[in-house]
Amino acid sequence: MNYGALDVEEFGSVYEGLLEFDAIVAPPTHAMPWRYTLAAGKARAASGSHYTPEALVQPLLQHSLDLLIQEKLREAAEGVRPATKGRAIPTEAESKAIQIAQTDALLSLRIADVACGSGHMLLSAARRLATELARIQTGQEQPSPNARRAAQRQVISQCLYGTDYNPLAVELCKVALWLEAHNPGEPLDFLDHHIRCGNAIVGLTRPEDLSRGIATEAFASLKGDDKPFASALRSRNRQERTVANQTTFEFEPASRTDVRNLGVAYEHLRQMPDHTAEEVEAKGVAYRALREQASTFRLGQLADLQVAPFFIPKTANNAHLLLTDADYRRYLRGTQELHTAATDLATEVSIERRFFHWFIEFPDVLVEHGGFDLILGNPPFLGNRGLKGAYGDAFLNWVTTEYAPAGAVDLVTYFFRRIFRLLRPGGILSLISTNTIAQGDAREGGLAVLLDEGGRIHHAVRSMKWPGRANVEVSLITLQRAPLNSWPALLDGKTVPQITSYLDDDENGIDPYLLKSNANQCFQGSIVLGTGFILAPETARHLIDTNPENSAVIYPYLNGDDLNSSSDQSPSRWVINFHDWPLRRFSSAEWEELTTEERERIELRISKGNVVATAPPDYNGKVAEDYPECLSIVEKLVRPERQRLNENGEYVLRSPLPELWWIYADKRPKLYRAIQDLEHCLVTAHTSKLGSLDFASTKNVLDAKLIVFRFSDYGIFGLMQSNFHLSWAWKYRTSMRADLIYANNRIFETFPFPELTPKMHEAGLTYYTFRQQLMQDLNLGLTKTYNLFHTPDLTATAIAKAAKLNDRILAEDLCTRFRELRSLHCQMDKEVAYAYGWPDIDLDHGFHAQEYLPENDRIRFTISPAARREILEGLLALNHLRYAEEQAVLANQS
Structure with a gap:
């Protein structure tokens, strides 16, 4: 390679590539001297950094x-x-x-x-x-x-x-x-x-931040902290801040002067010439003098003291090193000298954590x-x-x-x-x-805050694939802080009236409310947390054949991949489930050794439906030990993972996961109570390309990668598979790539449902039955079926390739059936529009580009962008109306 021909940017990319490596100094051996090598490191990638194309x-x-x-x-x-001025030429x-x-x-x-x-x-x-x-x-x-x-x-x-x-x-x-x-x-x-x-x-960002004092949140109890000690610090700090907030307080005039003088000195430094070696040296000397002067060091100490408590362990050994708000303000007022063990530690923590105080x-x-x-x-x-x-x-x-x-x-x-x-x-x-x-x-904690504080986005690209290796969809955002210029707003290259925090041009720019009527209808599936719970079908069959009693704790296990890839949405694996049962029963001797208070505490927890590790000897309910073959598997494969220790001998996982190792991390009892009277329930994958829905047996254990709805009605299916609900879901989704991540509270719990009509039920049932038969004939799952559904100019060749068909005549017939499926989807959307009382909306079904999707995959068979906008505006208005009605009812009740 001719390094002399590289330009600066090419040098930069080469050098930045070195940041991906860690330096390794290998000590000498009998065969090799001291060696210096580079090994591929993970720190930069782990920090989320990428070279910018x-x-x-x-x-x-x-x-x-x-x-x-x-x-x-x-x-x-x-x-x-x-x-x-009148003259044209100056x-x-x-x-x-x-x-x-x-x-x-x-x-x-x-x-x-x-x-x-x-x-x-x-x-x-x-x-x-x-x-x-x-x-x-x-x-x-x-x-x-x-x-x-x-x-x-x-x-x-x-x-x-x-x-x-x-x-x-x-x-x-x-x-x-x-x-x-x-x-x-x-x-x-x-x-x-x-x-x-x-x-x-x-x-800290600006000088005035010094007056904020020490936040009570700095004393939150984290892993390794002494909880009672941290709690006492929080109480003390909260009380001290209450007193401080009752008075007007600014840091003392000397500090204000120091800040002002530092700004002037740095501005003078910036203007110093550096055309000769002597001038460069003089500039360096002046800079180091500014960095080392007492006033600069003092400002840095004050800033460090405010941030350091977040990073100092809250233990009794550190009691003399942890300053609360009143201590800090004494330093800030200048009534106490800064040369203490606490200030020294704050400086050490600042250096270690690389605090960056911008105004300094x-x-x-x-x-x-x-x-x-x-x-x-x-x-x-x-x-x-x-x-x-x-x-x-x-x-x-x-x-x-x-x-x-x-x-x-x-x-x-x-x-x-x-x-x-x-x-x-x-x-x-x-x-x-x-x-x-x-x-x-x-969005709520980022762009929405910036716009509320007077910012305006005047250029944005909603989503584009990263040109390099990083597997991520990115947005480009340019935003001005008030006062604002009158630059046109450009969204994805098009001039729009405004750009909202959603990176769309919705004129409302307001958020939907959570609706009380939608509560306890939508759930995330069980978080198992332990691959040892999961069984291959042949292992599950063997356990049940060996001991039929095991069928009480072995269930089909449905996850998002099964839902979207199987033509009949059948689970591909099974799972052991000990529900919220105790691990075992006390022996009579063990029970007698307990105090009366201990026995009463255990019995009280059981009566309240809380989990206990060990039940009384006469406990009539089931315990995990009743199924020794299955418990043996979980104890061998799950317990070691749940009870991992760190270098300090503490459990890595939060309590009670290590202690209750035979039970799922989150059993979702509300979910299973909600669907216990249903034969099947509506589900969608938590993360999917297209947001497709289907029904699942309530006899399954439903995985955390599924969102489960307490519905078995085909009218509800039709509504939620319609472009009304899908438009709402895409609008309020959360996703790092082009996928739809279905967030319960942001999508379902804000969605205003219409009154169901018999025609909605009929349209949903017709669509569902037709779709399921088509999937069975193709032996394709939801994702591949809807990929074909959304393909313009769909050909028999494309269907045959996707379904691995050799019969071209059948494939030709399937083209016709896909057109019919689209027609049924249009009818389903129309019935939903009637249910909302919006029959006049021109849905304009067809193949439309969806601006929120990547450029290389944004064509969908759906309603037009204009219809989508009108529907979203109507749904948002209805959400606000429903919320107001619910609040009025609550006000009357109180």
Whole structure:
């Protein structure tokens, strides 16, 4: 490879590839000396970081930096020569003044990437801004390479800022910027004050955050904490904050002066020249002096003291190291010296966790400039389930507190919240995100909060496949903080009136309510948590043949894959189920050894229907030990997994999973009570491509990958398989890719049902019967059947290939039957429309592109986008009406 021919971005991608590896120093052996090698690591991938393809960078720049450049140039020109001035051509003096004003305006931009990696996005921004700057400075449309390079050096040293959690990434970013901006005969820019290492979302943002004090949530009891001690700290802190909130409080004037002086000093540092080696050295000396001065260190200590309690174990041994709110405010007021063991520990924790206090790291921006003009980025993607494993309980407690109401959501949501606070008024964020940012809790705790606080999305791409290796669907979002410009809103390349937090153009922009009438009708299936419970069919048959009594605890086990892939939705596996039974009965001798109080406590728990591990000797109910063959399997395969220990000798899993190892993690008793009188019930896969529904036997154990409805009526089936319910489900879904994840509370419990009609029942039954026979004839499951259903210009060849048919005549007949199935679906939708009282809606069934799906797979046989919009508006209005009626009833009852 000719490394000399690589450009800066190619170097960056090569270097960033090194971030995927861990350095290994191998000690010498009798055969080998000391060795240094690289081994594939998991830390970067586990943190959700990915290199950003150019195809995603350019749209972000186009709808953010390009707009800012145009705005700055226009404002600068009008500041010199107002647009209302009569003469069309400016004078020479005016032209010169405009040139100076526009140069200053462009160099006044403050641009950051808060997860900068090797600097790819910053490089792209530098080139875009430097090209325009060189045009202004030279008066040429195509400036020379030397002019561009000089402009790039100015832009990089004056305008760009970056952070990354990975220290190596920070160094790579500086190298990339040096290579881009290097002028022959000049030293490398000083960048240490602009490219920094730290956790961008853990720390304080602005100086006024110091006055917030210590949050009571910092003392939540986490794994390994002393619960009574943590509880006492919470009570004390809550009481202290109540007192503090009753008075107006600001940190003392000396700290305010320190903050102000730090901003001025950093602004002076930014303007220091660095054209010679001596100037670069002087700039470095000045920077280090600012970092090390007592006032800066004190501000850092105060900020650390506020964040550190989230990360310090709450144990009695740490009692003298854990400050509560009153302690903190004494330090803040300056009435207590900061040189204590508690402040020292806070500093240690800050260094270890890489706290990043933005107003201290970049005071020239956060204090002097009011915030960033533009923050670009590709923040890490990491789903809520991966957060705890990658970052720990303490981190999760911090982000869910700092970024409330966002709970445990994708990591990128917290970056949106933090970045928005870093913007100056009128500033812009332009980010790549997982498409979950517009769904569920992530939307409510992310984009919805930003729009409520005065933000406006003016550019978004709802969902597109990541161009690289990462198997994820992403969204592109550009949002401005108030005051707002009048830029047109572009959604998926189309001009729309507005873009909501759902990344659609719905004019209502309001959320549905949970409806009391829908409660206890929809459930998630059982969470087994232990593959040892699951049996192959032949093992289940053998256990039952050997001992027919085992049939009482061995059940067919239906999951989402079976539902969607089997032509008759039959389970492919079986499962052992000990329900909520005790493990065994006490022997008479053991029972006698218990105290009266202990025996009464056990009997009381049983009478209340609570689980006990061991029952009284005369207990008439079943216990797991009554089925020794099955219990032996579970004890051998499940118990070791449930009772794993960590390095401290504690159970890895939460209580009571290790103690009640023979019982499912979540038995879903409400679910099975709800369906116990039904022969079959309606189910859908929790995650699916198409949201298809079917009926399942209530004699099955229904897996957690199923959503179960307490309905067996074909009218309800027709309603929920209709495009009315499916449109609602897709609107309020939560998904990281293109799949529909059916969230009970967001979809079902908000959906306003109509009164069922006999014709709905008839249409649902006809459709269901026809569909099931078609699936049986094809030997295809729901997913493959609906793939054909949604295929335009469906051919006999396509059907024969999907169903592995050799009979072409049969396949030709099946084409006709698919057309009939579509016709039956249209009829089902029409009956639902009549049930809602909306017979005049033009459903316009056909093959339509669904804008919320990926470009390469968005054609569906469904209602038109216009009909979908009208239906969603009607359903939302009906939801609000039903909610108001329910609240009125509750008010009357009270």
